[in-house]
Amino acid sequence: MKKLLEFINNLDRRWIFLFIGLAVSLPLFFPLGIDFTVSHPVQGFYDTIEKVPNGSKILMSCDYDPGSLPELYPMTVAALEQMFRKDLKVIVTCLWPAGPPVVERALNHMAFEYKKEKGIDFVNLGFKEGREVVMVSMGASIPNTFPTDYNGTPVTQIQIMQGVTNFKDLAMIVNISAGYPGTKEWVQQVQARYNIDLVSGCTAVSAPEFYPYYQTGQLKGLLGGMKGAAEYEKLVGVMGLGTRGMDAQSVSHLTVFFFILIGNLAYFVLRALKGKEVK
Amino acid sequence: MLISLGLAIAQEPAPAQTQSTSDSRWFDDNRWNVFLTLVIIFFLIIYFIEKAKKGKNLFVRRIAGLDAIEEAVGRATEMGKPILYVPGIDDMNNIQTVASMIILGNVARTVAQYDTPLIVPIRLPFVLPVAEESVKQGYMAAGRPEAFQKDNIRFISDEQFAYAAGINGIMLRERPAANLFLGSFFAESLVLAETGFSTGAIQVAGTANIHQLPFFVVACDYTLIGEELFAASAYLSREPKLLGALKGSDYAKGIILAALILGAILISFNVEWFKDWFFVE
């Protein structure tokens, strides 16, 4: 018994890796279908987009790269789903260099589904280096900051960009971000200066940092991690990658809890046994 | 080059004017509260710097993580192993990277005295010359300029996880006795801290990126939380001017604390005017 407890107390982390690997992968093959409710910040995200008049122009800044794909790509797709359904015109920018190809795929896929036309219903302006400077520069002039789109077409020749000078010509901003530059910078540099509606989707680890902004109303909605994506997909009415990942996340969290529990049990029992031996 | 710079700014004629309304004001009245707050903070910092310059002894509480840096250097020297200093993944425009460079200079000065190798992997090109200069100055301040090895300040990759993988490689191959993670970190923080833990190194981390603090707290021996990173330069160097600045910002925090308590009490009795002072349009 003591040997078992010592084995658990000093457990080789590779056993933990093995169990986590199984906990994440098995539910993907054998879904459990556990239901969940939608939280207020996610409802706020959905409602803010829903309130925008049909046909309006929205800026969507996808500030992430492939590392955050599992959490943020489902949000991007679901947001495009909602926006295209409302015939909103989507102008996409990226402040992370590896973002444009990922977003281009999402745009092309959703455009095909909703029969939207590039240049008329949406445009991918691509990546621009400069971080907060780019945001502030867009406040002065978006065409000057992004003179061409991702494919090199001058914005003067793109129909959706006609009449778009700066943030005043946009209904709102949807920001999907993985870190810096991202939501905090959009709040500080843009929302605070231009008072435009801003909603954010971010990784689960960043979401707690943005709760203050949601509480103060600087963010009208917030999606946090894959759970946020799944809740949002539920509102939009799609069974996307976020929803499918929920079972794996549930089981893996339970697995971590199980290891914390047995680790503490082993620790306390061993401490008691050592105390008895000393006496 | 100037022509190409000009072309880069104006590739196509702008389709519309940059600003349709003009403003002739020289001060935005809606931001008077922010201005006043900044003035008060600046005044406090300058006041205490002047006080420190006059020789007043300023008390700073013990910060375990910073004391541990000296302990880490000593341990690395005994074991004959290098020290790994990771200054974060952000550029020089991030104040945490600036603070990290300041600490790096102090660490380099300590390390130079013991002749312990100091490895500094860098993510961004702008940071590389600053890191080189900080370390070189540290060695010169310790009177050991000949011991400075430029090759130990290594540009790895500007791609976040390639950088993390590179540092993991350094940790697993060169087995530093101490890992110092001080600066701005993001998702790679746990990857670095866990790999460092597996090599048995003593680890001190510090960041003002709140979302990464939990990972450092669970995986490292000591963690500098938020402003402790900024206090480090004053703490390690004990230079009066820097201690004065630290004191000034502490007093500013005291004023903010008082305002928070007063505001909470007043709001509890439905008195709103105090809260309105802090509203920023």
Place this chain on the structure above:
Amino acid sequence: MRKEVPLIITFLAGAFFIADYFVPHTGFSHIAETINGWTIIVITFAYVLGVANVTRVNLDYIQRKGKDTPYKIILLICLLFMMTVGIVWGIAEGTIFDWFFINIYVPMQSMMFALLAFYIASAAFRAFRIRSTQAALLAITAVLVMIGRVPIGEAIWKDFSNFAEWIMNVPQLAGKRAILIGAALGAISTGLKVIVGLERTHLGAD
């Protein structure tokens, strides 16, 4: 003048952009916009500097025939290859650049991110031992939030997610705001020291 010129530039730039926040005058804003445009260009040139730096550092290493030379050669070949195919054939969907990006870069980066799931589990197992009152608070709160923020929490108790949300919105937020305020003050102090030249470690010796 080696140190004086950077200090003057730092002071002028720092003071100007602080002033920009408070001065709504159109002329002033135009100057700020122009300087922002210059900044974008300068930062963009950092990529050129980065490529040159990577090439120089790795070529030096290859010439000295260090033990990691094969990896450095692969790095330079890949760098040159991706730059060439991107410039010659473009980066749009369907190009060679895009194929390598989607089939090699994306899985590799996703893999590194995926490691976090395993590392979090092993770090949690190691760190959440209830050795003290604070450790107990940490472990219990972590477990409650962890379970409450996934659907299984709601399956166990229907208000679990609301309770986890309360933990995030009240005690967590209070602590986070405190750290945010402290960090912001530290950043203001460090920024002021750099702007007025009190802090000049990064510029070299006096």
